[in-house]
Structure formats: structure tokens, C-alpha cells
């Protein structure tokens with residue numbers, strides 16, 4: 001598809017694409033845009049800029065503001081965390097088009113290791129500090145209801161904007177609800193997790209009721225390109241030679257996405273096979289292939305692809 005020269009910002013047929021302006025999602029989102037060949041030059045400190053090779057305007061926003069901008073159709077596409085969409089109460093108003101494979105972490109209930117609290121039932125009714133007050137309130141409302149806690153006996157949720165892990169040591173809370181990836185922050189604060197509220201990763205979102213129907217082709221193009229970048233990180237190409245007699249066993253090990261490519265070799269007893277394999281499975285796949293007689297097993301990284 002050929003796209004016309006971009007008109008100026010604000011012209012109606014430019015796609016507005018919201019990008020996290022800082023934090024954990026920023027670097028990976030920049031890599032994704034580069035992989036999708038969305039080129040731009042952002043002036044220092046400016047939060048809006050035009051792509052130079054597509055009719056797209058990038059808007060740099062806090063990750064937590066992106067769901068409501070997209071839900072209202074004020075921007076057409078956005079990248080943010082699944083957790084942020086739930087916290088903003090926007091699940092019904094935005095479509096999560098693609099899971100992006102980064103920003104993976106879990107929202108967990110944590111208590112001081114020294115507290116003796118082992119279950120969320122023991123924490124219920126006490127003080128909980130979090131940046132996720134909506135999600136945490138829903139979680140503890142359900143728990144309080146299950147335990148029959150009402151009125152003053154209900155769990156007290158208090159919002160703070162950051163450094164949530166310090167709340168227990170400061171005497172502000174008996175437990176917290178916060179994100180955990182490696183667990184380093186949690187352990188450094190002397191906390192341990194007693195339950196997982198949700199798992200999250202970065203997602204590409206669009207409005208469930210888009211304002212600009214005529215932008216559908218460029219939305220689809222960007223979505224396909226980003227899907228291609230993600231697939232190229234998720235898969236590798238595995239190539240090997242195998243005796244014809246072992247081919248059916250080999251293709252069971254490497255079935256590919258649709259089907260493996262099988263090519264004849266000069267030696268009629270042998271064939272060459274080429275197949276996409278999930279990167280995280282590839283070491284085990286290579287072991288199995290060698291076990292059934294494969295030779296010259298090669299693994300090739302993908303720069304980009306369309307799936």
C-alpha cells in the first residue's frame with residue numbers, strides 16, 4: 001500500500017497514535033515503532049510530532065491517561081498496559097487489538113514478611129495502600145463481602161502515586177497492592193506476595209466506537225506492521241536436513257504456523273525442511289530433531305515478517 005505525503009498535524013485524515021511518554025513502556029514502544037518503520041523526529045520536550053513517512057501524528061502521554069483518550073476517540077490508536085485499562089475502567093470502551101509481549105508483570109497483594117500474615121483473608125479489614133485504587137477496591141470489596149465484613153470492618157484502601165513499596169515500613173499500611181516483575185523491589189522492601197490480582201502486559205488499543213471510520217486502512221496497516229514485528233521476535237526460522245523416512249516425525253516436531261516447507265535435495269533419500277518455531281521452544285526442538293536423525297540444523301532470527 002502506498003501512502004501519500006503526510007499533511008500537517010490536525011488535518012482530519014491523520015491518525016493520532018498515543019505513545020507512553022516515559023516509564024517502563026517507553027523504550028520498547030520506541031523499538032516497536034522503529035520495527036514498523038514509523039519514522040519521526042521529536043523536538044526536545046515536545047509531546048506531539050508528525051511521522052515523516054506516514055499520515056500519523058504521535059502524541060506522547062502518561063500511560064495511565066491513554067485508555068480514556070482512546071476510549072473517547074480523541075486519539076485513534078494507543079499503546080499502554082492492560083492493567084492501566086482496567087484501572088481506568090475502560091475495558092468496554094477500548095478494543096485490545098494486540099498483546100505486545102513486553103511490560104509483562106503481575107499486580108500482587110504484598111505484606112511484610114515479618115507480619116505473620118500468610119493469606120488475604122488475614123489482611124482483609126486492615127489498611128492497604130496502592131496506586132491501583134479501583135482494581136484493589138473491587139478485589140477487596142469481593143473479599144470483604146465473602147468474609148461478611150461491612151462498614152468500619154471493611155478493608156481500608158488508600159491511594160498513593162508511587163513508591164508504594166515503602167508504605168508498610170512507613171507505618172501507613174498493613175499490606176500493599178503493587179506491580180511485580182522480577183520481585184526485586186518487593187524483596188528489597190521486606191515484602192512477600194500473598195495473592196495475584198491480575199497479570200498484565202503492554203497492548204495496542206483502539207476505540208470500541210472509532211470516531212474516524214475513514215482511518216480504518218491506516219489503523220489496519222499499523223496493526224499489521226506491529227503484529228509482524230512482534231511475530232518476528234516470537235518466532236525463529238528452523239532449517240534442517242532429514243532422511244525421508246523420518247520426515248513425518250520431523251514435521252510433527254516442527255509443524256510450522258501453517259505447514260513446514262519441504263524441499264527435495266540432490267540425494268533422493270533426504271529432504272530439507274524449513275519451519276517457523278517459537279523462540280522459547282527452539283533449543284528443545286533442536287534436541288528432538290537431532291535425536292530423530294536431523295542434520296545441519298540451523299536457526300535463523302527474523303528481522304521482520306507478516307503472519
Ligand SMILES: Nc1ncnc2c1ncn2[C@@H]1O[C@H](COP(=O)(O)OP(=O)(O)OP(=O)(O)O)[C@@H](O)[C@H]1O
Pocket residue numbers: 022023024025062063064080081082083084102103104105179180181182200201202
Ligand atoms: N517493573 C515492571 N515491569 C514490567 N512492566 C511494568 C513494570 N512496572 C510497570 N510496568 C508497566 O508499565 C506501565 C506504566 O508504569 P510505569 O511505572 O512505567 O509508568 P509511570 O509510573 O508513568 O512511570 P514512572 O514510574 O517512571 O513514573 C504499568 O502500568 C505496567 O503496565
Ligand SMILES: O=P(O)(O)OC[C@H]1O[C@H](OP(=O)(O)OP(=O)(O)O)[C@H](O)[C@@H]1O
Pocket residue numbers: 023024162163164165178179180181182183184185186
Ligand atoms: O519486580 P520489579 O522488577 O522490582 O518491578 C516492580 C517495580 O516496578 C514498578 O516501579 P517503577 O520502577 O516504575 O517505579 P515507581 O514505583 O516509582 O512507579 C512497580 O511499581 C514496582 O515498584
Ligand SMILES: [Mg+2]
Pocket residue numbers: 023
Ligand atoms: Mg512506575
